[in-house]
Amino acid sequence: MILTERAARASIVAASLLTAACSPSADSAGAEQARRAAATPRAAAPSAASTATLPDAGASPVAAATAPSRIVSTADITLRGKPACDIRFAYAGRDTESLFWEEPCDAITARMLTREELTALGRWSRLDDYARRFVAALPGGRVLYVEGAASASVYPVGTGGSTYEVPVAD
16 A cells, blocks of 8 residues: 555544544643644654655745656655655655655665656556546656556646556556
C-alpha cells in the first residue's frame, strides 16, 4: 500500500480529533488546541539517506512556484516494521508531496519522466486515455515514475487536484 503525505496527515488529524472528543477531561479549549496541533504540518528532518536536499525554508514563494517539477528527496524509513522509501516530490507550482514505497530507496527507481521516456520504457501504453490526459497536462509534461522489484506506477494530478497512483507494470 502506498500512502501519500496528505492521507497520512488526514489520519493523524482524525485520530487527534477523535481522541480529543472522546476524552472525558477534554474541554473545548483543549480540543481546539489538539486540532490546531494536529493540523499544523511539520517539516521532516533531512536524513543522511536523502538523495536530494529540501528547499531552503527561507526560499520565496515565487521561486517555489517557478521551480520545475522534481524529486525533492528520498529517505529510507521503516514502515510497519519493514524497509520503505519516503519519496518527496513537487510538481511545478504545487506544494511538496510525499509518498511511501514499500522497498528501500536503493532498490527502486524514482524519476520525473516525459511521455517519450514512458514510451521508451513501454509504460505509456499501460495508461488509459483518462490517465494520459492528466500526465500530458502536468507542468512540462513530466510525471513522477516509481519502479520497484515487482511493480511500477506514475502519479498524475487528477480533476480533484490530488495526486493519485496509476499502476503501469506488475
